[in-house]
Amino acid sequence: MKAIAGTGANSLRILWLRDNEIKSKGLNDNNLVDAIQQAINNKLIPIVHLWMDSGKIGDSNWDKRDYLREAGRWWVSKINLLKKFEDKLLINVLNEWSTWRKGRALNDQAGHKLSDILWYAEDVIIPIRKTGWRGTLVIDSLAMAQSPHPILQYGQQLINKDPLKNLIFSIHAYADWRDETPNNNYTPYDKYLLASIVKKNIPLMLGEFSNKHPDSNKVIKYMNAPKIMKICQENRIGWLAWSLKGNGVVNGVDLSKVLDISYNHDKVNLTPWGYLLKNDPNDFKTSVKSSMFL
DSSP states (O other), rough: OOHHTTTTTTTEEEEOOHHHHHHHTTHHHHHHHHHHHHHTTTEEEEEEEEESOOOOTOOEEEEEEEHHHHHHHHHHHHHHHHHHGGGTTTTEEEOOOOOTTTTTSSOOSOOGGGGGGGHHIIIIHHHHHTOOOOSSSEOOOTTTOOOOOHHHHHHHHHHHHHHTEEEEEEESSGGGGOOOOOHHHHHOOHHHHOOOOHHHHHHHHEEEEEEEOTTTTSOEOOOOOHOOOOOOOOTTTTEEOOOOOOOOTTTTTTTTTOSSSOOOHHHHHHHHHHHHHHTTTSSGGOOOOOOGGG
């Protein structure tokens, strides 16, 4: 983490799993506490996100509210463990809940509604608030966090449902945010949608993005990360690039070759993706240290 902080980064998103999955990897709650504390020691804002086998493209079960409810129960069970970090920790309640199709368009052909994002209130936000937790909650948008439309249409309503009105919305910029290349089968999202969210005074971050990513047909697409960072800088939107290291093979595509920022865990040994991040005019040097560490 010291090496990460040395790049100029001001935050760190920590992936965590449900108890049975963590146990199978030889880890436990103490490891989570240690990771959060190490981030704080290195003056990095810790953002813990619950990973629940996210991103099941084509699996309609991933749209079920049961996952949201389970996430709510899981966080409630961990609040006492995390209480001492309340003033510094951001809780990213569930990574990329809902399938790729959910909420991608204003009129979803599968019958999904943009308003489904409001389920977060009853299933996750209110249960967490009832424990007394006052910290910031990060809410991924729908369509594997890629669609801006649920936030534009219902973001403020969801904020109003939080007793503390202390939410940040997160968008992940992958295949739906591809570069403007010929023969796209749909128009990429652009800076105007992000700016529209900001103009509504809805707190927003780019919770994940990369320069390349496979689409549902396993074809590697370019997202134009420099353009994404420039848009974020122009609109004062914080971003988190995915990811340091550890990406595996998904649907037959080796994601480590396009998503790993570093070749190593113990030091920052930059891959081409990492080099791009570190040397762009809008890279880590534009970050601002959190006032909690001043």
